[in-house]
Amino acid sequence: MNHIGSIGSMSYEAYSRSLAYRAANRVLAAELDTEDVHLMVDLACGTGALTSALIERLQEMGVSVNEASFRVLGVDTSAESLELGRRHLTERWPECTIELRHAPASSLQLPDRAADVVAMGNAVHLIRDRPGLFAEVHRVLRPGGRFLFNTSFYAGTFVPGTERLYLDWLRYALTTAESMSGPRGRGGIPAFATPWLSMPEYAGLLKVGGFAVRSAAEHEFGLTQQDLEDIGRYSGLSSVLLPGYPVAIASESLAVAAGTLFANFAASEIRRRWLTVDSIRL
DSSP: OOOGGGOOOOSSHHHHTSHHHHHHHHHHHTTOOOOOOSEEEEETOTTSHHHHHHHHHHHHTTOOTTSTTOEEEEEESOHHHHHHHHHHHHHHOTTSEEEEEEOOTTSOOOOTTOEEEEEEESOGGGOSOHHHHHHHHHHHEEEEEEEEEEESSSTTOBOTTOHHHHHHHHHHHHHHHHHHHOSOOSOSOOTTOSOOOOHHHHHHHHHHTTEEEEEEEEEEEEEOHHHHHHHHHOHHHHHHHSTTSOHHHHHHHHHHHHHHHHHTSSSSOEEEEEEEEEEEEO
């Protein structure tokens, strides 16, 4: 069966609109309880979903986000996501000073101690040099500044009994990809070559990096079939899960496989845990 004609956008935007993803962002944003914020940085900001959640949180606390003294910087390596983010954030927060910059999270063009808050939504697991990332965050944060992040890819993310479902998803996707383009080619990064860390391991890295953990908690959310289809189509994930295939083929294969998985799975969602960490720069 050829599904090439149905291939659509491979950005993170579709999944970022899901109920589970938005709920995870609200949980992370709720950790922010300081009103002393003039510069907030969103690392791997994507299309701006977490950015909006954080601005909403500050607004709830009475921070004047429309003042000239308040600004937001979002950085990401996806030009497509940044363009979508500019459109959404400009429409949602027209009077707020928001700059979106094409740059890696590990090399921020900011002065030392310039930021009050740095946040990172569901992307810390992608960074190979996490000590280097934390050192850069420590550099740009003022003493007492906050570093918040969450991830759904960590040691402990799978609710017991769900591991086989994700393995089935990949197995179905491989079968679909082979039917569309033949055996996979060489090259690409093996799936999740960067190890998933546990909550204590993240706490240890933060401590070494000059942070104190204020809270670290796990929260459980559900993935629907539509969620799994949307996240499967995201090129940033599909290229990791199915290396060696053209990204368009990998993305559509994972989306198709999500339908196959849920057709054989007698439930409306798959539960998954997210790790949420709130730390302070010493």
